[in-house]
Amino acid sequence: MTNSFKVKLGQGGFGTVYEGKLQTGSPVAVKLLKASKRNGEEFINEVASISRTSHVNIVTLVGFCLEGSKKALIYEFMANGSLDKFIYNRGPENIVSLTWENLYQIAIGIARGLEYLHRGCNTKILHFDIKPHNILLDENFCPKISDFGLAKLCPRNESIISMSDKRGTMGYYAPEMVNRHFGGVSQKSDVYSYGMMLLEMVGGRKNINPEASHTSEIYFPHFAYRRLDVDIDVDNDVRPYEVMNAEEGEIAKRMTVVGLWCIQSLPSDRPTMSRVVEMLEGNMNSLEMPPKPLFSSPSRSET
Missing domain, CATH: 1.10.510.10 (Transferase(Phosphotransferase) domain 1)
Known part of the structure; x- marks a missing residue:
């Protein structure tokens, strides 16, 4: 999906975002969350809150992955990046x-x-x-x-x-x-x-x-x-x-x-x-x- 995480889109306090592509060919942004002292609270917050939303001015959560301590969030791709x-x-x-x-x-x-x-x-x-x-x-x-x-x-x-x-x-x-x-x-x-x-x-x-x-x-x-x-x-x-x-x-x-x-x-x-x-x-x-x-x-x- 991410082509071995070759294209880095950005980095924030909770993780690094990479460009990815779904099997349909649609581009997505994949955020890999860092390990943190908050025991995955950031991951739970993101999934619990954004999954309740549907608005043109809120980014869309396409899906998420959870494998052991590794956590990833998959969002719609935003061509112009951050403000x-x-x-x-x-x-x-x-x-x-x-x-x-x-x-x-x-x-x-x-x-x-x-x-x-x-x-x-x-x-x-x-x-x-x-x-x-x-x-x-x-x-x-x-x-x-x-x-x-x-x-x-x-x-x-x-x-x-x-x-x-x-x-x-x-x-x-x-x-x-x-x-x-x-x-x-x-x-x-x-x-x-x-x-x-x-x-x-x-x-x-x-x-x-x-x-x-x-x-x-x-x-x-x-x-x-x-x-x-x-x-x-x-x-x-x-x-x-x-x-x-x-x-x-x-x-x-x-x-x-x-x-x-x-x-x-x-x-x-x-x-x-x-x-x-x-x-x-x-x-x-x-x-x-x-x-x-x-x-x-x-x-x-x-x-």
Whole structure:
């Protein structure tokens, strides 16, 4: 199926992904899971959660293999790989650049996928690891949420869930994951991660950049907020190396405003994913200015 694992597509925290082919000739992605201290919990999470889903913005699980300690997951093949290589410009030199309309449609697609996980399934699914690396793009750049190794299933009517451990990736997990004084862990924790990712899509960079030329630019959410607060054109500043027209500037501003709402420190101040979809698709003039993000910019020594 994998031709002796010759073509490596990528690598993540839970395993390595290889290109494969079914007997029908259809291409697939085969993820070989690493041995872990969590006793196969990632494998069980992936199969249990993703097998319950059916949505255009959720990657499809074709099958799985379990042989002793060896575990593999077989997914639909995603021709354009993960979102991170497009927004951080870390792919090969001939990689296509995403237009602002591409980024906007990708943002909406991811939001719809998360809304489905939170409200559209019989069992609510919290992902807990939303980040550009876990968003895959098909040949038409339709985004699909992947990597459910940290996901948690919970009853639809349960708003706050009990967590014994911190889940997610630094830079994307919500404050309540670290300190319960901010509030309980809930679907709003995914909203926070989505907001951090959305701001990275706008800036074309990591939200924390210790190599920034000015201290004020180290933490991108604060940098973007200051530009909005004094009514500076976001498009002229967040990507100074890029010339944007008025339509592209409006997309950048809309995504910035929504992203800043999503990363509010208190879960109760963040919108639901249903509201996020409305904010992305609705009238720009109806969007209110979000409060300033609470957390201060990390110092160079901390980053």
